[in-house]
Amino acid sequence: MPRAVILLSGGLDSVTTLAxxxxxxxxxxxxxxxxxxxxxxxxxxxxxxxxxxxxxxxxVVRLDLRALGGSALTDAVDVPKDRGHDAIGTGxxxxxxxxRNTILLGLCLGYAEVVGAFDLFIGANAIDxxxxxxxxxxxxxxxxxxxxxxxKAGVEGLGTFEVQAPLIRMTKAEIVKLGLSLGVxxxxxxxxxxxxxxxxxxxxxxSCQLRRKGFTEAGVTDPGN
Amino acid sequence: MPRAVILLSGGLDSVTTLAxxxxxxxxxxxxxxxxxxxxxxxxxxxxxxxxxxxxxxxxVVRLDLRALGGSALTDAVDVPKDRGHDAIGTGxxxxxxxxRNTILLGLCLGYAEVVGAFDLFIGANAIDxxxxxxxxxxxxxxxxxxxxxxxKAGVEGLGTFEVQAPLIRMTKAEIVKLGLSLGVxxxxxxxxxxxxxxxxxxxxxxSCQLRRKGFTEAGVTDPGN
Numbered sequence: 001m002p003r004a005v006i007l008l009s010g011g012l013d014s015v016t017t018l019a020x021x022x023x024x025x026x027x028x029x030x031x032x033x034x035x036x037x038x039x040x041x042x043x044x045x046x047x048x049x050x051x052x053x054x055x056x057x058x059x060v061v062r063l064d065l066r067a068l069g070g071s072a073l074t075d076a077v078d079v080p081k082d083r084g085h086d087a088i089g090t091g092x093x094x095x096x097x098x099x100r101n102t103i104l105l106g107l108c109l110g111y112a113e114v115v116g117a118f119d120l121f122i123g124a125n126a127i128d129x130x131x132x133x134x135x136x137x138x139x140x141x142x143x144x145x146x147x148x149x150x151x152k153a154g155v156e157g158l159g160t161f162e163v164q165a166p167l168i169r170m171t172k173a174e175i176v177k178l179g180l181s182l183g184v185x186x187x188x189x190x191x192x193x194x195x196x197x198x199x200x201x202x203x204x205x206x207s208c209q210l211r212r213k214g215f216t217e218a219g220v221t222d223p224g225n
Numbered sequence: 226m227p228r229a230v231i232l233l234s235g236g237l238d239s240v241t242t243l244a245x246x247x248x249x250x251x252x253x254x255x256x257x258x259x260x261x262x263x264x265x266x267x268x269x270x271x272x273x274x275x276x277x278x279x280x281x282x283x284x285v286v287r288l289d290l291r292a293l294g295g296s297a298l299t300d301a302v303d304v305p306k307d308r309g310h311d312a313i314g315t316g317x318x319x320x321x322x323x324x325r326n327t328i329l330l331g332l333c334l335g336y337a338e339v340v341g342a343f344d345l346f347i348g349a350n351a352i353d354x355x356x357x358x359x360x361x362x363x364x365x366x367x368x369x370x371x372x373x374x375x376x377k378a379g380v381e382g383l384g385t386f387e388v389q390a391p392l393i394r395m396t397k398a399e400i401v402k403l404g405l406s407l408g409v410x411x412x413x414x415x416x417x418x419x420x421x422x423x424x425x426x427x428x429x430x431x432s433c434q435l436r437r438k439g440f441t442e443a444g445v446t447d448p449g450n
Contacts, residue, residue, distance in 0.1 A: 059292055059293065060292070061288070061289065061290075061292045061293065062287070062288070062289055062292070063286070063287070063288045064286065064287055065286075065335070067284055067285070067286045067287070068284065068286065068332070068335050068336045068339050069339050092377045092380070092381070096377055097335070098334070098335040098336075098337075098338035098339055098376065098377070099331050099332070099334040099335035099338060099372075099375055099376060100335070101375065102327075102331040102334055102335075102371065102372075102375045103328065103331035103332060103335060106324050106327040106328035106331045107293070107324070107328060109323070109324040109327055110290065110293050110322070110323040110324035110325070110327075110328060111293050111323075112323075113323035113324060114293050114294050114323055133374065133375060133376060133377060133379070133380040134374075134375045134376070136374070138374050139371070139374045139375050142367070142370055142371040142374050142375075143371060145367055145370075145371075146327065146364070146367040146368060146371050147324075147327075149358065149359075149361070149363050149364045149367050150324055150326065150327045150358060150359045150364050150367075151323065151324060151358060151359070152317045152321055152323070152358055154358070155317070155358040156317070
């Protein structure tokens with residue numbers, strides 16, 4: 001079986017991506033990055049899903065991005081609430097973490113070289129998304145090009161790295177339906193920028209709103225978040 | 226003064242790069258990454274030089290790359306010794322850290338966005354070097370392209386990110402001479418893949434050999450390493 005590295009946050013999109021990669025026959029090496037996000041429950045969801053969906057391995061790398069600052073997701077800055085769907089996706093919100101996906105995909109690339117994988121799966125989405133520049137197809141293509149220049153495996157021609165973003169053109173409702181068809185238990189996912197102390201979602205940030213819209217449009221009750 | 230981020234390991238090349246960026250009039254934000262390298266002295270040299278060379282700020286980000294494995298620099302694997310100059314630079318040695326510079330430049334990019342810098346300085350060298358793919362000009366150019374697609378600052382047109390690798394075509398002797406002309410105290414630098422417990426260089430790894438050759442050819446006694 002070909003091997004793939006899956007960037008697994010524990011949210012709806014990355015978990016669906018893992019389920020899809022498994023259904024396509026990949027041996028999945030899941031990578032979670034503990035970058036000082038606000039709640040441990042996200043990483044617990046990642047660990048649960050790696051096991052439930054049959055990942056070959058799940059590694060957690062600690063990287064304290066708070067040392068760099070600059071984001072409402074890593075600093076003590078308020079996450080915007082109740083922006084409404086017209087506002088979400090217009091402009092880049094303060095929840096943007098500087099260079100986040102460059103760093104996270106860089107770690108995936110390192111892990112891929114170590115385990116001999118050439119496919120990097122990321123749950124990036126350019127439809128129902130928060131407007132981050134590093135979720136766009138042109139960014140992902142540029143990273144793919146970089147990956148093949150950056151690595152021993154790429155330079156020695158052992159294979160060609162590909163960044164796989166299968167959700168990139170899907171609506172949140174389509175993602176939910178896909179995941180359910182693959183047997184994903186969304187009760188163990190967390191998609192919130194500002195959960196409370198016990199890990200319950202706020203229901204009001206961009207991420208919670210996009211998730212709610214997705215389940216509503218899919219005609220399904222959200223078992224989690 | 227324009228701001229620049231400098232990737233500062235504490236070795237000869239990165240310290241010279243910091244001195245050069247300062248001499249070019251940049252306000253320098255130095256970034257060191259503690260990725261589980263073998264000795265604290267490297268980070269102590271970085272801190273010393275950031276202060277000595279007048280960096281505006283010096284941040285250290287912890288990232289345990291040992292969680293990914295795959296390199297003699299981060300794992301419990303022997304560093305090659307006494308390879309001789311004919312062997313150094315032919316093929317990619319086991320000291321190669323998978324995706325190292327992709328990850329480190331990604332962190333520099335995040336830091337640059339936070340402080341409003343657009344120039345990323347890295348002491349990469351493609352002449353007297355160990356043969357790593359992510360020190361080559363084509364890699365650095367691909368990263369520059371990525372940086373402008375990856376970031377809020379790039380997308381909003383606040384500036385254009387540039388990867389500056391001023392040492393890329395210099396011999397080690399030229400680097401030593403340049404640094405000395407800029408007043409660098411090389412007594413507080415460490416360029417060794419395998420220092421002993423007290424932080425003294427082994428004298429036999431690729432890095433030690435390249436450094437010795439540089440000082441010899443420059444006709445100068447190495448005050449450090």
